[in-house]
Amino acid sequence: MNEQARRRPSKTYRRPKKDPVRILAFEALRAVDERAAYANLVLPPLLKKAREVGDFDNRDAALATELVYGTLRRQGTYDAIISACIDRPLRQVDPPVLDVLALGAHQLLGTRIPTHAAVSASVELARVVLGDGRAKFVNAVLRKISKDDLDAWVERVAPPYDEDAEDHLAVVHSHPRWIVSALWDALGGGRAGIEDLLEADNERPEVTLVARPGRVSADALLDTLGEESGLPGRWSPYAVRLTEGGEPGAIDAVREGRAGVQDEGSQLVAVALANAPLEGTDNRWLDGCAGPGGKAALLAALAAERGAHLLASEKQPHRARLVERALAGNPGPYQVITADGTRPPWRPGVFDRVLVDVPCTGLGALRRRPEARWRRRPEDLEGFAPLQRSLLREALKAVRVGGVVGYATCSPHLAETRVVVEDVLKGRGGPAAEAEWVDARPLMPGVAALGDGPDVQLWPHVHGTDAMYLALLRRTA
Numbered sequence: 001m002n003e004q005a006r007r008r009p010s011k012t013y014r015r016p017k018k019d020p021v022r023i024l025a026f027e028a029l030r031a032v033d034e035r036a037a038y039a040n041l042v043l044p045p046l047l048k049k050a051r052e053v054g055d056f057d058n059r060d061a062a063l064a065t066e067l068v069y070g071t072l073r074r075q076g077t078y079d080a081i082i083s084a085c086i087d088r089p090l091r092q093v094d095p096p097v098l099d100v101l102a103l104g105a106h107q108l109l110g111t112r113i114p115t116h117a118a119v120s121a122s123v124e125l126a127r128v129v130l131g132d133g134r135a136k137f138v139n140a141v142l143r144k145i146s147k148d149d150l151d152a153w154v155e156r157v158a159p160p161y162d163e164d165a166e167d168h169l170a171v172v173h174s175h176p177r178w179i180v181s182a183l184w185d186a187l188g189g190g191r192a193g194i195e196d197l198l199e200a201d202n203e204r205p206e207v208t209l210v211a212r213p214g215r216v217s218a219d220a221l222l223d224t225l226g227e228e229s230g231l232p233g234r235w236s237p238y239a240v241r242l243t244e245g246g247e248p249g250a251i252d253a254v255r256e257g258r259a260g261v262q263d264e265g266s267q268l269v270a271v272a273l274a275n276a277p278l279e280g281t282d283n284r285w286l287d288g289c290a291g292p293g294g295k296a297a298l299l300a301a302l303a304a305e306r307g308a309h310l311l312a313s314e315k316q317p318h319r320a321r322l323v324e325r326a327l328a329g330n331p332g333p334y335q336v337i338t339a340d341g342t343r344p345p346w347r348p349g350v351f352d353r354v355l356v357d358v359p360c361t362g363l364g365a366l367r368r369r370p371e372a373r374w375r376r377r378p379e380d381l382e383g384f385a386p387l388q389r390s391l392l393r394e395a396l397k398a399v400r401v402g403g404v405v406g407y408a409t410c411s412p413h414l415a416e417t418r419v420v421v422e423d424v425l426k427g428r429g430g431p432a433a434e435a436e437w438v439d440a441r442p443l444m445p446g447v448a449a450l451g452d453g454p455d456v457q458l459w460p461h462v463h464g465t466d467a468m469y470l471a472l473l474r475r476t477a
Contacts, residue, residue, distance in 0.1 A: 016127035016135075021060050022103065024050055025067040026129055029099040032072065032371050039068050039371060071099075071106045072370040073202045076174035077150075078105040080157040085144040097134055100126045104142045109150040119146055165191070173198035178378050179363060186412040186457070193461075200461035205367040207242040208233065208264050209251075210294070212301040214331050215258040224253065234464055235447045236267040238298070257329045262294040263365075265458045265465030266410075270295045272443035272456075273355050273406035274302040276472055280402055286351040287312045288341040288395055289358055291319025293326030295408075296336075299355065304332020311346070313339045342390040348397045356395045357408040358388045364410040364467030367460055381415050388420045389429060396424070396433045396475055404438060405473045412457055412467040421455070421471045438472035 024046050031037045043065060050056040050064075071078070082101050083090045090098070104122030107113045113121075119142045126135035145153070158171035166184070170177040175198055184194045209230075211218040221240045222230045233239020240259075242248065253259040285303050290296040290312035300310040312327065312334065314320040320338040327334055339345050341356065361380055362372050388409070395405045409416050424433050439454040449462050455471040 017124050018128055019121055019125060020050060020054060020056060021064045022067065022121060022125045023128065024064045025071075025103060026096075026099055026125060028064075028068045029071065029103070030096065033095050033099065036375065038369055039072060040368060043068055066111065067103055067106060069204065069370060070110050071102045072374075074106060074110055074174045075102060075370075075374060076176070077154065077171060078102045078109070078174075080171050081105060081109070081145060081153045082141060084153075084157050085141045094134075097126075097130060097138065100130060100138055101141055104138065105145055108142065108146050109153065115146050119143060161191075169194065169198060174202060175366075175373055176376075179366075179373055179376070182363070182413050182415075186414050186417070187459070196461040197459060200459075201366040201370075201373075203367060203460075205263075205460075205466075206464070207248060208262060208267075209240045209242065209248065209254065209259050210236070210262040210267050210298055211238045211240060211253075211259050212257075212297060212330075213238065214301050214304055215329070216253050221253055221259055225251070233264050233267075235444065236264050236271060238271070239264045239267055257297075257326070260294060260297060260326065262298070263368075263466045263468075265364075265463065265468035266295055267298060268444050268447065268458065268465070269357070269406065269408045269468055269470045270298045270355070271302070272440055272470060272472065273353055273404065274299060275443050276353070276404040276406075276438055276440075276474075278352060278402065278404060280352075281400075282306060282352045283308045284351045284353075285310045286346070286354045286395075286398060288344070288354060288356045288391065288398070290314045290323045290336070291316060293319075293323035295355060295357055296323055297326040297330065300327050300330045300332060300334045303334070304330060307332070308352075310334040311351075312336045313341060313344070315340045341394055342387065344394055344398060346398060349400045351399050352403045353406075354395045354399045354403070355406045355408065356391045357410075358384075358391050358416075360384055360388070360409040360411040360416045361413060362410055364412055364458075364469070368466070381413065384416065385420070388416060389424055392420060392424045393430060393433060396435050396473065399475050401475050401477060403475055405435070405475070407471045407473065409469050410466055412459070412469060417457065417469040418455060418471070421473070425473075433473075433475075434477040435473040435475050438474050440470050440472045443472070 028042050031042045032039055047061050107118035122142055123135050123139045126138040154172055159167050161168040166177050166180050169180045187193050211221045218238055218240050229243055231241040248254045248261050285308055287296040287299055291314040296312040303310045312323050314323050317338050324336045361376050366373050392407050399405050407421055437454040440456045441450045441453045450456050458465045458468045
């Protein structure tokens with residue numbers, strides 16, 4: 001060996017750099033995929049632990065949150081783009097590799113992170129969590145993706161609107177095709193409305209608080225937060241919107257149960273039921289599907305102002321415990337029980353007001369739970385259908401003649417909303433219910449674009465709320 005060869009430096013192994021933000025985001029995505037977890041439940045404890053064990057500040061937490069939610073919201077679009085950059089079917093790529101690729105694609109196409117930083121950080125993440133061999137694959141794919149921006153990629157991978165409108169919208173707005181079709185049917189109208197709705201599903205929702213009557217007012221809550229941290233609600237007299245970056249857990253009123261986190265659409269549903277006109281008694285209220293307790297807590301507070309009693313019933317014991325926690329400290333009389341609303345322990349005809357916020361597909365809350373759009377299947381509707389009808393029938397039996405039932409669901413799918421109510425009223429699949437519609441629209445004063453009634457469908461792109469549905473029915477015999 002000559003002298004020059006001896007002096008030539010040997011190639012040494014470089015240990016990959018560990019990026020705690022991207023590792024945390026990857027761990028959250030793996031939990032969503034492997035354990036069918038929800039990001040809004042997985043992410044907070046991961047962020048808390050990261051703050052406790054290391055130098056993880058608010059900016060790190062904000063970036064990790066954006067990476068997780070942004071990747072989940074745009075997963076369908078990113079999958080189409082990744083598929084165009086590889087030489088095998090997407091299903092043949094290991095899920096952990098896909099998660100790293102999707103995180104990288106979001107940084108390249110959905111954030112302002114510089115291209116070189118997005119690629120290098122993603123490759124380093126791949127080296128840490130996947131190994132050097134698969135990191136090379138990640139590097140090659142992301143370099144292909146980095147050659148164009150999102151608009152150019154979408155134009156390339158989405159079919160033309162004129163050839164297949166639903167598939168075009170599914171790719172462009174990152175929703176499964178069947179959900180695009182269902183939402184379009186529920187919304188009606190032309191292209192502009194459905195595109196606005198799908199885009200609203202991909203936006204980060206505001207955090208909204210409810211000031212629980214008798215414990216704190218919305219004005220007092222706003223005064224506590226200050227103009228920089230809080231804004232009045234758009235529609236509900238009890239709503240306060242947090243400005244970006246606001247942390248509900250740091251607010252005394254939330255920690256003490258005087259206020260809670262609750263979408264404004266859910267508040268409107270509870271308030272509408274509470275204000276529906278009645279003749280005669282108004283002292284016994286029922287929430288027949290009370291978990292996790294947000295609507296029950298607001299109803300209990302409203303009932304307490306009138307001297308009424310709320311019975312909050314929840315079938316699942318762990319959710320019943322959440323209801324107890326939400327109602328703790330309520331000034332008025334209430335009771336929380338664990339019971340099945342389809343086989344109720346209470347006598348028929350004893351309640352003046354009844355709410356059943358039935359289990360559903362959750363298609364109205366895709367802003368908050370973006371992974372649900374990839375987890376749900378059309379056949380899920382068939383599983384919920386008998387339960388929804390049974391709960392509504394039992395609710396109508398539970399209310400007295402002249403009393404009011406509110407049927408609510410966080411889904412705009414017609415098979416979970418108006419079709420359920422009409423089936424129960426007309427006796428499809430069971431005896432016809434002796435009840436009549438109550439127009440819910442006047443019970444949401446000031447709320448725009450509530451449709452032809454008598455039921456109400458709220459929309460993210462119109463009202464800034466989850467897509468809550470409410471039908472009010474009065475028992476007639």
